[in-house]
Amino acid sequence: MSHEILIVTERELKSTLHLGRGMNNLVEKAFAALASGNVIMPPIMSMDLPAVNAEVDVKAAFIPGFDHFAIKVSPGFFDNPKLGLPSLNGLMMLLSAKTGMASAVFLDNGYLTDLRTAAAGGVVARHMAPKNVETAGVIGTGVQARLQIIAAHFERPFKKVLVWGRNKDHAEACAKDIAYEIDVEAHAVDSAEQVVKESQLLITTTPSREPLIDADWMHPDLHITAMGSDQEGKNELDPEIVAQADIYVCDRVSQCEKLGELRTALETGNWPTDKTPAELGEIIAGTKPNRTTDASITICDLTGTGAQDTAIANHAFELAHNLDFGTMIKTD
Amino acid sequence: MSHEILIVTERELKSTLHLGRGMNNLVEKAFAALASGNVIMPPIMSMDLPAVNAEVDVKAAFIPGFDHFAIKVSPGFFDNPKLGLPSLNGLMMLLSAKTGMASAVFLDNGYLTDLRTAAAGGVVARHMAPKNVETAGVIGTGVQARLQIIAAHFERPFKKVLVWGRNKDHAEACAKDIAYEIDVEAHAVDSAEQVVKESQLLITTTPSREPLIDADWMHPDLHITAMGSDQEGKNELDPEIVAQADIYVCDRVSQCEKLGELRTALETGNWPTDKTPAELGEIIAGTKPNRTTDASITICDLTGTGAQDTAIANHAFELAHNLDFGTMIKTD
Structure with a gap:
C-alpha cells in the first residue's frame, strides 16, 4: 500500500497560523486534556552536548480524541548566533493515532513551538x-x-x-x-x-x-x-x-x-x-x-509540554488539508 | 539565511543502500565509538499506548566525529496487520552536529532501522x-x-x-x-x-x-x-x-x-x-x-542503539549527496 507524507514548511505555516483567541483555545484544550489523566506524555528526552555548547530536547504526547500525535525535536545550539544563525530551531513529526504511520513533517524551524509556547x-x-x-x-x-x-x-x-x-x-x-x-x-x-x-x-x-x-x-x-x-x-x-x-x-x-x-x-x-x-x-x-x-x-x-505540540500540529495538519498547502511526498 | 532540508524516501533508500561488508563496517564503527565513552546517547524515549495496542520508541545518539546526529521515531502499532499495514514503521531526522539545524528527513518507513539492525x-x-x-x-x-x-x-x-x-x-x-x-x-x-x-x-x-x-x-x-x-x-x-x-x-x-x-x-x-x-x-x-x-x-x-541510527543516517545523507537523490525543500 502506497504511503504518502505531507511536508509543510515554516514559510507555509507563517502565512496561515497566527496567535489569537483561537490559538489560545486550542492550547487550553491541550492542558484540559492533560489534567484529565488520559494523556500519555513521556518524560522529555534530553541530550546535553557540552562539547558543542548545545542541548536537544524531544517532546511527545498522545492525547485521546486527537487524530494524530506529535513528536518534536528542539535543538538549542548556543554558539549559532556567532554564525549568524538562530540558537533555537527544530521540527515536528505528526503520526496517526490509529496506525502510527507518519502523516506529516513540519519543517517549521521552531515556529510552531514559538506559537504554542506563547x-x-x-x-x-x-x-x-x-x-x-x-x-x-x-x-x-x-x-x-x-x-x-x-x-x-x-x-x-x-x-x-x-x-x-x-x-x-x-x-x-x-x-x-x-x-x-x-x-x-x-x-x-x-x-x-x-x-x-x-x-x-x-x-x-x-x-x-x-x-x-x-x-x-x-x-x-x-x-x-x-x-x-x-x-x-x-x-x-x-x-x-x-x-x-x-x-x-x-x-x-x-x-x-x-x-x-x-x-x-x-x-x-x-x-x-x-x-x-x-x-x-x-x-x-x-x-x-x-x-x-x-x-x-x-x-x-x-x-x-508535548501536549501543546500535539494540539498545534493537529491543527496545522487540518489547516494544510483545508487550505491545500504543503508538499505530498510518496515514500515507497 | 535560507534553510533547506533534504527529504529522502524509502524508495530512494532501497535503490541505493544494501547490506554488505560495508554496512557491517559502518555499524561496527558506531559500536566502537559507543565503547569509547564519548557518545551522548540518552535513554530511549518510550510511549506505551495500550489503548491502541501500540508502542512508540524514540532513539538518538551524538557521536563525535560524525557530521550529523540522528533522532529516530519507531512506532509499533500491532493491530496494523488487520488493516493490511505493517506493524513497524518510522522515520529518521538528521541534524547538523555543529548547528543543530535539520539537514535531512528520511521517510524510510523503517527501512534504515531494518538495515542497521541486521x-x-x-x-x-x-x-x-x-x-x-x-x-x-x-x-x-x-x-x-x-x-x-x-x-x-x-x-x-x-x-x-x-x-x-x-x-x-x-x-x-x-x-x-x-x-x-x-x-x-x-x-x-x-x-x-x-x-x-x-x-x-x-x-x-x-x-x-x-x-x-x-x-x-x-x-x-x-x-x-x-x-x-x-x-x-x-x-x-x-x-x-x-x-x-x-x-x-x-x-x-x-x-x-x-x-x-x-x-x-x-x-x-x-x-x-x-x-x-x-x-x-x-x-x-x-x-x-x-x-x-x-x-x-x-x-x-x-x-x-541510537548510535547505529546515527551511523547509517550519516552514510545515507552522504550517499544522497554523491548520487544526487532526494528532494531539497526550502523551509523559510
Whole structure:
C-alpha cells in the first residue's frame, strides 16, 4: 500500500497560523486534556552536548480524541548566533493515532513551538491574571517577550506595556515592536523592579540562571507567568516568591520540579517536598483553587509540554488539508 | 539565511543502500565509538499506548566525529496487520552536529532501522561466532530473520541455513527467500531444538514473551545472537543460558538490563546484579574477553542503539549527496 507524507514548511505555516483567541483555545484544550489523566506524555528526552555548547530536547504526547500525535525535536545550539544563525530551531513529526504511520513533517524551524509556547501564556492570562490588567510587564527582549505579550493581550486588553532587558537597545526595539503589533503604549524601562512594581501581569522570558525578580518587589494584584526556566539550572524568580504567592501552578509538576522555578523553590525549602502543586489543566477545569480576588498574588510556571505540540500540529495538519498547502511526498 | 532540508524516501533508500561488508563496517564503527565513552546517547524515549495496542520508541545518539546526529521515531502499532499495514514503521531526522539545524528527513518507513539492525548482527558474527560456521540457524520468520542471515553470511560464509517458526508455511517461505538470496541450502524444520543443536551460529528474531530456546539444547561451538527482545516483557532464551555461556555481551548494558535477555537473567538470579556485562564495542576494541576457542558458547544480546541510527543516517545523507537523490525543500 502506497504511503504518502505531507511536508509543510515554516514559510507555509507563517502565512496561515497566527496567535489569537483561537490559538489560545486550542492550547487550553491541550492542558484540559492533560489534567484529565488520559494523556500519555513521556518524560522529555534530553541530550546535553557540552562539547558543542548545545542541548536537544524531544517532546511527545498522545492525547485521546486527537487524530494524530506529535513528536518534536528542539535543538538549542548556543554558539549559532556567532554564525549568524538562530540558537533555537527544530521540527515536528505528526503520526496517526490509529496506525502510527507518519502523516506529516513540519519543517517549521521552531515556529510552531514559538506559537504554542506563547499561547500557553495566553491561557494562563485568561485563567489566572487579575480581571483588570492596566499594565503588563515583560522581562527579556527576545521572540517570546513579544509573542507572550501578544497572546496575553487577547485575554487582558491592557493599555500599557513595560519592557526590561539587560540590553537597553534590545528592550527599546522590543517595546517598539509590541507597540506596533498590539497598538498600545510600550516603553523600555531602566529596572526590572519598576516593571514588576507597576504591572498587574508580569511575564518572565529569559534564560537566566540567577533570580532577576526580587521577593521584595511583590505587591497585591499581581500575576506572574514564568516561562524562561525550562532547563536544569535556569531560574528567574527569587524562590521566596514561590513561597509567598497565594497560588502557585505548574504546567506539568513532573517537569517543573526538574526544569522550572519549582526546582529552586524545592532546593531552598521554599516549597514543601510533600506538597504537590496544582497543574494548569486543573485550574482550567476548576478542580484546584485559583485566585479569589484581584488582590491575590499568583504564579504559573511554564516549561512547555508535548501536549501543546500535539494540539498545534493537529491543527496545522487540518489547516494544510483545508487550505491545500504543503508538499505530498510518496515514500515507497 | 535560507534553510533547506533534504527529504529522502524509502524508495530512494532501497535503490541505493544494501547490506554488505560495508554496512557491517559502518555499524561496527558506531559500536566502537559507543565503547569509547564519548557518545551522548540518552535513554530511549518510550510511549506505551495500550489503548491502541501500540508502542512508540524514540532513539538518538551524538557521536563525535560524525557530521550529523540522528533522532529516530519507531512506532509499533500491532493491530496494523488487520488493516493490511505493517506493524513497524518510522522515520529518521538528521541534524547538523555543529548547528543543530535539520539537514535531512528520511521517510524510510523503517527501512534504515531494518538495515542497521541486521548489520549489528553481522558485526556480532564477525567478532563472536566460531571461525567455522557450517550451519546457521534462525528462529522467527519475519524481515529480520531474512536480513540477519544475509548480514551474517558476509562474515561467516555458511553452507546451510535452518529456519524454525510457529507457522511452518512462513518458515518455508523464509527458507526459500534465504536460499535464493545468498544461494545456500536452506530448510524449514519442525523444531527449534533441531535448529539449535545443528547450528554453530543461532539468531533469534521473535517478539516472544516466553523462552523459546531451552538451556538443555546448548552445545560447544555455538554463538547466539538474541535480537528479538527489545522491550520490557520480551524474552527468547531460557535465562539459564545466560548463566551457562562462556561469554555474554550486550549491545548496551543500560538497555539490555531493561529490555533484553539480561532483564530476565537478572530477575531469575542467572546473572549477578553486581557484575557488569561486556558491551559489543568493548569486544570490537578487544578490551574485554571474547571467545578463546571455537568450542566456547557465546551470546550477544541486541536491543538496538541510537548510535547505529546515527551511523547509517550519516552514510545515507552522504550517499544522497554523491548520487544526487532526494528532494531539497526550502523551509523559510
